[in-house]
Structures are given as C-alpha cells and as structure tokens.
Amino acid sequence: MALDPASRSRYNLENAAVMLVDDTPMGMAILVQIVTGLGAKKLFRCDSVEMAQQVAAKHEIDLAIVDGMAEGKGYDFVKWMRTTCQEPNCYTPVLLTTAHTPASHVVRARDCGGHIIVKKPFAPIVMLERIIWMAKEGRPFLFSENYVGPDRRFRDDGPPDGVGRRREDKVGQAAAAAVEVVDEHKQKAAS
Amino acid sequence: MSESVRFVFPKPKLAKLLQQPGGLPVAEALERAQNNLEAIKPTCLAELQALLELTEARFEAMGGEFEEAPLAELYAIAVRGIGGGEVCGTPGVDQALTSLCDLLDNLRTSQRYDRAAIGVHVQAWRLLLAPENSLEASRVVVEGLRKVSARYAA
Numbered sequence: 159m160a161l162d163p164a165s166r167s168r169y170n171l172e173n174a175a176v177m178l179v180d181d182t183p184m185g186m187a188i189l190v191q192i193v194t195g196l197g198a199k200k201l202f203r204c205d206s207v208e209m210a211q212q213v214a215a216k217h218e219i220d221l222a223i224v225d226g227m228a229e230g231k232g233y234d235f236v237k238w239m240r241t242t243c244q245e246p247n248c249y250t251p252v253l254l255t256t257a258h259t260p261a262s263h264v265v266r267a268r269d270c271g272g273h274i275i276v277k278k279p280f281a282p283i284v285m286l287e288r289i290i291w292m293a294k295e296g297r298p299f300l301f302s303e304n305y306v307g308p309d310r311r312f313r314d315d316g317p318p319d320g321v322g323r324r325r326e327d328k329v330g331q332a333a334a335a336a337v338e339v340v341d342e343h344k345q346k347a348a349s
Numbered sequence: 350m351s352e353s354v355r356f357v358f359p360k361p362k363l364a365k366l367l368q369q370p371g372g373l374p375v376a377e378a379l380e381r382a383q384n385n386l387e388a389i390k391p392t393c394l395a396e397l398q399a400l401l402e403l404t405e406a407r408f409e410a411m412g413g414e415f416e417e418a419p420l421a422e423l424y425a426i427a428v429r430g431i432g433g434g435e436v437c438g439t440p441g442v443d444q445a446l447t448s449l450c451d452l453l454d455n456l457r458t459s460q461r462y463d464r465a466a467i468g469v470h471v472q473a474w475r476l477l478l479a480p481e482n483s484l485e486a487s488r489v490v491v492e493g494l495r496k497v498s499a500r501y502a503a
Binding site for chain 2: 161162166168170171172173182183185187191192193194221246249257280281283286289290294296298300302303309
C-alpha cells in the first residue's frame with residue numbers, strides 16, 4: 159500500500175464527488191484541507207448524520223470519508239448507506255476515520271460496511287494511499303443477514319519479495335506432493 | 350441452517366476518475382495538502398487551547414468517586430482534540446489525548462475511578478501544547494502517560 163512521496167504518478171480527484179462527514183469543526187477543517195490539497199474540488203461537507211443522509215439521497219457520491227463521530231453515529235450512517243441507499247451510493251468507497259474507538263464501538267466499526275479505518279491523526283500521504291487503495295482493490299460486496307459491505311476477507315501481500323520466492327514455491331509444491339504420496343500409501347494399506 | 354449470502358461485484362467510478370488526464374503528481378498533491386494544513390494551524394491551536402480549558406474546568410469539578418456522567422463528558426471533550434496536535438506541530442498532544450481516552454474508556458468500562466491518573470493526563474496536555482518542547486521530552490512524557498493508562502487496560 160506504501161506510496162512513494164516523491165512519485166511522479168498523477169492522480170485526479172478533480173471530478174470526484176467527495177462527501178466528508180465529521181461533527182467537529184477541527185476534524186472537518188483538517189479533512190477539507192487535506193482533500194482539497196490532494197486535488198478534490200467537489201466537496202459535500204456534512205456535520206451531522208441527517209445532513210449526510212440528505213446529501214447521499216440526492217447526489218452521486220464517488221468517495222465518502224466518514225468519521226466515527228460521537229456515540230459512533232458515523233458507523234450507523236455507513237450502515238444506512240449500505241442498506242438503504244440506492245445504487246451507486248450503496249457501493250461507494252467509504253474511508254472511516256476515528257480519533258479513538260471505545261471498546262463498546264469496536265464491533266460497530268468493524269460491521270458497519272466501511273472499506274478501511276484510519277486512525278487520527280493522519281498525514282496527507284496516508285489519506286492519499288488509502289484512497290488509491292480503495293479505488294483499485296475491487297473487493298466484492300457481500301449481502302448477508304448480518305452484514306452488508308465490502309468482503310472483509312482479503313489479503314494484501316504486496317508484490318513478490320524478490321529472489322527465492324519461486325524456489326520456495328517449488329519446495330512447497332514438492333512437500334505437498336510428498337504428503338499426497340504418503341496419504342495414498344496409507345489409504346492402500348488401510349484397504 | 351446456513352445463512353443466505355449474496356456477492357455483488359460493483360465497479361465504483363473512483364478508479365476511473367483518479368486515472369483521468371490532468372490531476373496532480375503525488376509530490377505536488379502532498380505539498381499542497383501540507384501547506385493547507387499549515388494555514389489552519391492557528392485555528393487548530395486555538396481549538397486545542399479551548400478544549401484544554403474546558404477539560405481543566407470539568408476536571409476541577411469532578412468528585413472523588415466513580416460517576417459515569419463526568420467521565421463520559423471528559424471523554425467527549427478529549428476525543429475532539431485528537432488530530433489537532435499533529436497539525437499544530439505538537440504530536441505529543443494527540444498521543445496524550447489518546448492515552449487519556451483509553452484511560453477514561455477503561456475506567457468507565459470497569460466502573461473504577463482514579464482522579465490522579467486523569468489529572469496527570471490533563472496537566473501533561475498543557476505541558477505538551479507548549480511549542481518549545483523537544484520531541485524527546487514529549488516522548489518521555491507520553492511514555493509515562495501510557496504506563497498510567499495501561500494500568501487500567503482490560
């Protein structure tokens with residue numbers, strides 16, 4: 159996920175409709191400064207769940223950055239987005255932010271349907287990395303009785319870590335083949 | 350009985366938008382974002398100062414025994430300040446506030462009370478907000494606070 163800060167890659171957030179949800183003036187100010195610096199121009203700033211629901215019902219949102227907020231209302235909003243919003247907003251990439259997650263909110267944060275959680279304070283590079291990652295990863299969405307949102311079972315192993323990997327694979331394959339042979343012998347002996 | 354599960358493979362627009370021509374090189378985007386944050390530094394500092402004064406006043410009014418409401422109120426104030434320290438160039442403040450929130454959350458969960466432990470966090474907040482602190486001095490203070498809050502960790 160690491161992004162080189164000196165990278166010459168270009169990313170264009172100019173035409174993305176970005177919804178920011180945070181009930182604290184300072185939290186909202188920090189978010190606004192970061193995402194506008196990263197190039198976003200079309201912002202919907204919401205300081206309450208009610209306002210966010212109105213925006214999500216009226217406008218197509220390409221990216222939502224939602225704080226957990228007091229009493230975990232932000233998590234409830236994301237759950238509402240996933241279960242109540244029409245397409246395409248029910249699938250909108252959601253980056254959750256949290257200053258602190260009390261023990262009683264951990265399960266709500268995990269189960270609300272956000273793509274990723276970022277702990278405050280966050281640096282601009284962290285925000286950009288996570289936005290790019292959410293856009294690229296293409297996780298399937300899961301609809302079940304107890305959870306609606308991006309599949310939480312995923313792995314990001316990163317690129318292969320260099321020399322030795324293929325050899326390790328071959329060693330692994332040889333070991334697996336050996337186990338199969340032993341199993342075959344055991345089955346024959348049993349019959 | 351097994352639960353019914355359905356998978357959908359949506360194609361969010363964000364990936365395409367990010368790749369549109371134009372945009373900003375990573376280095377420039379990060380520099381702009383950092384400059385923007387510099388611009389709100391005085392506002393953040395004033396906000397942190399106001400939250401600290403509010404916390405000090407609430408702490409002074411707290412009694413000597415466990416009461417849920419004052420602890421919840423203090424938590425609600427402290428949590429609002431996390432994130433501001435980094436912008437103001439005093440990252441120790443964010444760490445101290447996180448430690449304070451951990452402490453208050455653990456005290457509320459276990460229905461215990463330690464006025465001195467809360468007090469040392471509030472005093473450290475004022476100390477760490479001073480820009481003349483070195484990073485090393487801040488680190489030592491924060492490490493001490495974490496030891497205090499860890500005593501009540503579940």
